Structures are given as C-alpha cells and as structure tokens.
Amino acid sequence: MSDTRFREETDHRLEDVDAGDHDRFAHYVMGRNPSAKITDAMVNGKPLRALCGKRWVPSRDASRYPVCPECQAIKDRILRKKA
Numbered sequence: 001m002s003d004t005r006f007r008e009e010t011d012h013r014l015e016d017v018d019a020g021d022h023d024r025f026a027h028y029v030m031g032r033n034p035s036a037k038i039t040d041a042m043v044n045g046k047p048l049r050a051l052c053g054k055r056w057v058p059s060r061d062a063s064r065y066p067v068c069p070e071c072q073a074i075k076d077r078i079l080r081k082k083a
C-alpha cells in the first residue's frame with residue numbers, strides 16, 4: 001500500500017538502447033515526474049538515467065522487453081526500506 005506512489009513514479013518500462021552491448025531491457029526511471037522526463041527525452045533525444053545507473057534514450061515500445069534485473073533489485077530494495 002505504501003509503495004503505490006513509488007510505483008507510479010517508477011513503473012515506466014523503457015527500452016535500453018545504450019550501445020547494444022547487452023540484451024535489451026526495460027529500465028525503471030526515478031523522479032517526481034518520470035512521464036514528463038520520458039516525453040522530454042524522446043522529443044529531444046536526450047538520454048535518461050535508470051535506477052541501475054544506465055543511461056539510455058527511451059522509446060515508446062519497451063513493454064515487450066524484460067525488466068532490467070539491476071533496476072528491479074534496486075527498486076525492491078527501496079520498497080523494502082520504505083515498508
């Protein structure tokens with residue numbers, strides 16, 4: 001229950017397009033208004049920073065990718081701390 005707000009802020013799955021060195025993952029992004037950040041990043045082509053520290057340019061079509069395990073672990077840790 002207490003993690004609802006956090007979930008809203010972070011549950012945006014985004015495509016990893018950074019260098020193509022790894023499999024494609026959906027990363028979480030943190031912040032007050034990630035939707036605005038993501039829109040801005042898509043419009044301007046500016047990379048965002050994911051929870052795991054990876055920088056990437058978001059795309060609209062990332063929901064078919066698996067969630068980045070590092071982002072997931074960090075998010076779980078934050079949620080545990082908040083609980």
Ligand SMILES: [Zn+2]
Nearest residue numbers: 027052068071
């Ligand atoms: Zn990640």
